[in-house]
Amino acid sequence: QVQLVESGGGLVKPGGSLRLSCAASGFTFSDYYMSWIRQAPGKGLEWVSYISNSGNTIYYADSVKGRFTTSRDNAKNSLDLQMSSLRAEDTAVYFCARALRWLQPLDSWGQGTLVTVSS
């Protein structure tokens, strides 16, 4: 079955960096576009970034542009989110999710990993 498992979350100081990973299994990873979505404690969902199946096209939310970098390794079935210059407002559960292609919804989600930015 489809599995998306995030890892790498934790406590980091403001201005610090953290790298999240999403391990995919149960489907042909290279066929799917992937996305990161976050949810601050007690708040709603916020889309963070989106990467095409080849990795050639990447979009970011304005709130993270220039600070976060999304990448993927289709040979390893993995998706990464490199986060730098972290702020308190980046504190959230980060989910990875897949979409079959552009103009398709997010049809499977991981369980998320918590990132806490605090001194």
Place this chain on the structure above:
Amino acid sequence: EIVLTQSPGTLSLSPGERATLSCRASQSDGNYLAWYQQKHGQAPRLLIYGASRRATGIPDRFSGSGSGTDFTLTISRLEPEDFAVYYCQQYASSPWTFGQGTKVEI
């Protein structure tokens, strides 16, 4: 950026009742509108996409309708497991955006 506004913020209903959730978009960009269900401590689950298509495995008591800028999620008869938060999302253009959510509570 397409802004999605969901109403009401909270819906208080009983099992067996009908739930009607609204999502209004600030502009129209096709019917690339999805609904997700999120239970406490869990990941969101796709319910409806393309405004009205049920995702795989979703019971037929869930239905989506609407077009343009006004969309509706209807749960025909609430089951105990349907009490959750529901989000709409547009995936027509970047940045993808979500509504703020509607909580369906007992």
